[in-house]
Amino acid sequence: MAFEITLPRLGWDMVEGALASWLKQDGEFVRAGELLFSVEGDKAIQEIEALDSGYLRILPNGPQPGGEKVPVGTLLGYLVPQEQLASFRFPGGDLSDSPKQEAEAIELAEPALVTSQEQAGAPSGDGRTRRIYISPYARRLAEGLGVDWQMIKGSGRAGRIMAKDVEAIAILPKPEAPIAAPSSIQPTPPVQPVMPASALQPAFSAARTVMSPIRRKIAEHMAKSAHTTAPVTLTSEVDATELVTLRKTLKDDAASSGQAVPSYNDLLAKLTAQALLEHPLANARIEGEEIVQLATVNIAIAVDTDRGLIVPVLRDVQTKTLRQLAQESAALIEKTRSGTVSYEELQGATFTITNLGMFEIDAFTPIIDLPQCAILGAGRIMPKQVVVDAGAGRVEIRQMMFLSLTFDHRLIDGAQAARFLQRVKKFVEYPYLWLVG
Amino acid sequence: MYNEEEHDLALTKEQLVSLLGKMLLIRSCEEQVVKIYARGEIPGGVHTYIGQEAVATGVCAHLRLDDAVFSTHRGHGHALAKGMKPERLIAEVMGKATGCCGGRGGSMHLFEPSVGFYGTSGIVGPSILFASGAAYASKLANADRVGVAFFGDGASNNGAFHEGINMATAWGLPVIYVCENNLYATEVPFAMISKSPSIACRAQAYGLPGVDVDGNDVLAVYQAAGEAVTRARAGNGPTLIACRTYRVRAHSEGMRDTGYRTQEEVESWKVRDPILLFKTRLLGQGVIAQAEIDELEAEIRKTAEAAADFARRSPLPDPATVSDYLYS
């Protein structure tokens, strides 16, 4: 069998090289160890010795000296032992058919994966702009207990919600499986809490619904107000007879039929705005360490809708006529009830009026709508017997109404608030005083 | 120092032919490895033993299967001389599953405990310590097994050499240290990194016999090794045998072999090729005829080619086994 001469590998990472020149002639006898050919490797030309003895037969259509680079292992020629010389033939036809040319490719195995790592599921965002931090265990616990953890205030570092925060507001679980989590939250293995035998029986079988965004927002807002302000409510029973007459007159005016008739809320808004001009402290807010005096009076009117309490805002009330206010408020209330009121229309109030008179409420303790510092509550107007002249012992039937003013004692003192309410009372009882502007 | 005149060895023709045959086997297998490497079929590097065959052969001729041999990065010759089958060697070097270590180690991490071959090593020096340890275990077990360490001139400057030989001599361990001084540690000449006149003379510092031997004379090696093994088995402690020899190829296959030695030097050692020298002596003394040599060579060459062929046809290891055998 003739010995193959192939392009050698000179160095670990050499994959190709060029035949530089033959150092023996075709047909010449070569002894093993003699220099046979030279190769141009990566660095320089290297002379290669013959590994066997035989007569050199250079491959006719093999790589030419000085030619292009070829892969390591490429056949260059043969060294043919004497006894085979006569019968030696180059492998015919396609060299790639030659079994010797099937150089086994060394396949480097894919690095075996020797460790596997579980991918920790990341909770997806729920679309809220505020980032809520909750520990994995607390979240699992919340889902197992059926608690909406997004409303929980966390007591951990950086406001992180911890297991004890969840436990503190959890309702005891029903025996059945907890409600399905909203699809925006990644499923995590829910904690099946182990309740001690002495725990209260799950006797509440009331129906459950998830709080709507509005309800959540209101809840948050109310709680914040209750925890932040120092609310004090003053009540005063006022004689609204003149106000009632005013309204009736406006309503009965045939010439202005078809136009908006100022409601009691509109009247109260206008006269309150006037009173605020004289008592600006009630038209202010606390921001950090500062008291900000607001330059205009925007009065929010609380409106009851079937989606809950919504408060559209009448702007720059001090500059508007009653007629204008009547139109604006009618439009706002319509939009509010139909759900088309815009975000902007709900912003920027500096004072709020809330009227529960239609529900036969007299006095109450309205909650301040932060960042405002006061809120005026109006009760029902009803005829009462009133002493109009104590000396003469004269009693009349007058239209009486309670006003309830809650103010933030952080900002306003009792006497200041009382004086403001007194002025409002005056304006209710003597409308001409504010109608004049 | 042994020379020709003292070749009065009572060796039979059979023994002499066995020595020749072993050297030829090593040479043939290494030639196969060179070719396979040149074809690009060896994933890593190899350091061939061509030119140093007399040392492994002369030493291992005295060893039993249960004697332990530890070798270095240039260890194919020791592996084959100790009895590893050629196909196990070549398959391992090609990274195949049928190699002695399932392809895990390659050339520098060959193991064949069944024939007492406890490993080549990619780090030089430890073979000295391990062979000493094997000897220690033999004493603990009250056995007469010996340990043999093969290493090069480079390792003789490693701490392992000094610490190991010191302790083995202090404790009288049955170990033989065989240093193959082929004049270069990779490409650094011994004289450049040591002022010791020779390696053998270092033995004096540690109190054991140190012997200088012509490493290309298989019978000289055989003689020195025989004495050392006898001493060790008799409980008389270790010996350091320093063999002067030469590798005619580059430090590792594919490396350029120029710049640190001259072609004249290489040629001068080629004419002292251990196989050539031994063949000439055997022929000259009428121990064997040329035809017998030719026949022996042809047979051995066939064995080597068959082993290479087996290795080429063998499969690569299954990646799923990569974590096997990490712990007991």
Place this chain on the structure above:
Amino acid sequence: MREMTFTEAAREGLAEEMARDPMIFVVGEGIGARGGNFNTTVGLYNLYGEWRLRDTPISENGFTGICTGAAVLGARPVVDFMFLDFELDALGGIINQMSRLRWMSNGQVKVPIVLRGGVGVASTGPHHSSNLFSLFMHLPGLRVVLPVFPADAKGLLKTSIRSDDPVIFLEHKKLMNLKGEVPEGEHLLPFGQASVVRSGKDLTIVAISYMVIETLKAATLLEKDGVSVEVIDPRTLAPLDISTILESVSKTHRLLIVDEDFSPGGAGAEIAAQLMEQGFYELDAPVRRLNGAFVPGPYSPPLEAAVVPNAQTIAKAAHDLLVE
């Protein structure tokens, strides 16, 4: 049950094993007639003589290599380095050879060897205070064993000697005179079995080596504040019993790891990573680590106090973890 020190218990284990198997021998500086710097082999030289209690020159790399060779050929050496710091000289052989021989020989060769060394800061200064647990934990092929209590020292040393794997057996200097109960009769402990040393429900603390003792003191302090701590002693870091730790954290939901060895890259980092991977949904707070300061071991007592965690600093770390 009998009470004895850590050293006595370990020695009893060694003596029992040496009586059982004649191929076990001990190697080290001064472990022969002198009985070892830390009394690890007192009395054994008279029983077994120099071939089994071999005094060595100061050649750590050398005698470790010799013992590796002996182990390959059927012996079971115990190499007693006295201080882990000295063992570092042999690190090349430990990593390149000892830890790899079984694997690279495709299972044909084994290295049943035990490497003992004293660890920890104990007014011993920068060259005699190394811990370096994670270094060894990181290497495939090695077992890493660090008992705390005398019974564990005996049980784990016996198992280490009988194991066919190379074992790094680390003994904290401050534990050597620790007294504890040791059972009569054959007592073996498996690798990879952590011990819940104290039960609790508010917080899990995994403590390594001597830190178990300081953590137990911290747990008593915390109890006064109504905090219930579960203390786990892993006993072996390779293999690591992560299941016991996971089970504990499923109960307490908070984990603190206390390790005298410094971080970054301490054993606690690995434990924390595994907990995060396998027990993410049990965690109510991040896993916290309390390590020795990132400096070499100091000599003077006030410096040592500043470097090494103690009961007070552990209790504080536990408190901080509970409220965060």
